[in-house]
Amino acid sequence: MKTIITLLTAVLLFSACSGSADPKPSSDNTELLEQIVRLETEKRILEAEHLFLQEQLTWYSRILPYVMTDQPDTTVTASADLDGNGRKESIRLDLYGGHSLFLLTINEQPLMGLGENIDPVIHLLDLDTEDSFLEVAIAESGPSDDYFTTFYRWTPDGFYSPGRVGGRPGAGITIHGNGTLTALTRGQILHTWFYDRDIQINRFGYLTGVPTGYYPMNTPVTALVDLSLNTTPDGCGDTIRVNTGDTLVIVASDDQRLLQIQTADGQTGFLELEGFDRIRGTSYNGRDAFVGLNYAD
Ligand SMILES: [Ca+2]
Numbered sequence: 001m002k003t004i005i006t007l008l009t010a011v012l013l014f015s016a017c018s019g020s021a022d023p024k025p026s027s028d029n030t031e032l033l034e035q036i037v038r039l040e041t042e043k044r045i046l047e048a049e050h051l052f053l054q055e056q057l058t059w060y061s062r063i064l065p066y067v068m069t070d071q072p073d074t075t076v077t078a079s080a081d082l083d084g085n086g087r088k089e090s091i092r093l094d095l096y097g098g099h100s101l102f103l104l105t106i107n108e109q110p111l112m113g114l115g116e117n118i119d120p121v122i123h124l125l126d127l128d129t130e131d132s133f134l135e136v137a138i139a140e141s142g143p144s145d146d147y148f149t150t151f152y153r154w155t156p157d158g159f160y161s162p163g164r165v166g167g168r169p170g171a172g173i174t175i176h177g178n179g180t181l182t183a184l185t186r187g188q189i190l191h192t193w194f195y196d197r198d199i200q201i202n203r204f205g206y207l208t209g210v211p212t213g214y215y216p217m218n219t220p221v222t223a224l225v226d227l228s229l230n231t232t233p234d235g236c237g238d239t240i241r242v243n244t245g246d247t248l249v250i251v252a253s254d255d256q257r258l259l260q261i262q263t264a265d266g267q268t269g270f271l272e273l274e275g276f277d278r279i280r281g282t283s284y285n286g287r288d289a290f291v292g293l294n295y296a297d
């Protein structure tokens with residue numbers, strides 16, 4: 001699959017930019033490119049989930065001996081009909097003091113979760129008012145107010161977690177009730193920045209990002225080197241020169257590879273990154289190229 005996507009991307013990017021008087025790709029190509037971007041995005045999500053699960057497994061194996069002997073020092077209970085069958089589920093959240101874990105038990109079925117500074121609160125949320133489920137959410141403050149919230153569903157097919165998002169209910173998470181939510185999310189590229197990400201519960205019952213395009217960043221910076229922006233995100237448009245010392249605003253990003261940048265004279269261009277912050281086609285990273293970026297732990 002990876003080879004096919006790489007090949008298709010190469011063929012389409014090549015055909016989109018070369019030998020054509022019309023810089024716009026055909027609608028067929030646009031559709032295929034969109035599909036590739038979607039597949040790439042899904043692949044990255046799966047890779048991230050895989051990594052998360054691997055980390056969880058490591059944690060479980062380290063923490064399990066403590067849990068087997070320790071009693072919870074905080075227990076919170078709630079009851080609600082989580083699957084819409086008319087019978088209330090009993091819900092219990094057990095916290096174990098200094099340990100970075102919690103035990104969520106629904107109808108005597110336990111599921112272990114991980115997190116730091118876990119709120120002793122069982123949130124009952126309704127992601128989609130049209131379906132029969134009511135979701136349980138457990139929030140944490142992390143090591144330094146990095147809020148995260150993990151969702152859980154109790155269904156006839158099992159008790160599972162649809163996913164974990166940034167923010168926590170009432171502080172960075174807004175539930176829209178139509179199967180989507182907005183979560184304050186930490187950006188994955190360039191520097192420390194946060195944006196409101198639209199997330200949906202997909203048809204498989206898992207939380208995935210809604211492909212939105214660009215998220216606002218609005219970071220003023222000064223160029224430390226000469227750079228070339230391009231008027232189009234695919235790099236096939238005109239070049240906009242940026243000189244050392246120019247003041248710029250990084251207006252937005254797709255949080256994957258593209259930065260949308262506005263120059264002091266009001267032009268808008270795109271800059272492509274590779275990995276976290278390497279500027280494509282150069283040996284510069286973010287710190288080399290800009291002053292004004294934020295780096296928080
Ligand atoms: Ca029920």
Ligand SMILES: [Ca+2]
Nearest residue numbers: 128129131133
């Ligand atoms: Ca519902």
